[in-house]
Amino acid sequence: MPREIDKSASQEVSSPDYVGLVKFLIEPFLEETESLHIDCEHLTSSSKVWLRVAFDTADKGKVFGRGGRNIQAVGTILKTAANNANQFLHLDVYNSDRDLAKSKSQYKKRSRPRPPEKNQVIL
Template identity: 40%
Template sequence: MTSETFQPNYPELVRFLVNPFLETPEALKMDCETYADKSKVWVRLAMEESDKGRLLGHHGRHIQAIRKVVDIAAGLAGHRVQVEVYGTQRESRPSHSSSRPRPRRPRR
């Protein structure tokens, strides 16, 4: 199977993997962005706040497993796919002005 013949439908794959975790699957919103060279696909998910915890799982195990399955399918097609959930740590980009205090330098 070559990457020319295997082209996954990432939104449908992600929906298939995510729906069993949702109480309100009809509330799932998905945005799929493909880069111009089609080598990278970005899938963003939004859902009811009550469903987010079930989707993420304990210590993120559920979403990690979903990402792994999607990564394997993408690898077979020669793509890279990033699956993000709106409102989670991984989705938001770290900024330089974070609320965490900076580590202190030792005094001499």
């Protein structure tokens, strides 16, 4: 008699190695592979994955490609891997390690508008 297989256990997919996948896809475009910095954050409560990638600005053209084709292809591969693992992936790309550190403070808005300068004419 054929044995029944528990499909729920066999279909359970572990989380992909996003850091290894990003290194594999982006390092060929870089002059110095040491300039690549990757931060991977798994949000367990909602199965979301946040990937932050930073590299030297000199390699920006190669990594992004003409019209952004290279980075779009990298994003598509990563999102497909996440989709197969029933996860949602968000990819952020920064130009350097400093941008990665400043990213959270960059989007703070002022609570009130700046006052006009002395020589500025207001209409």
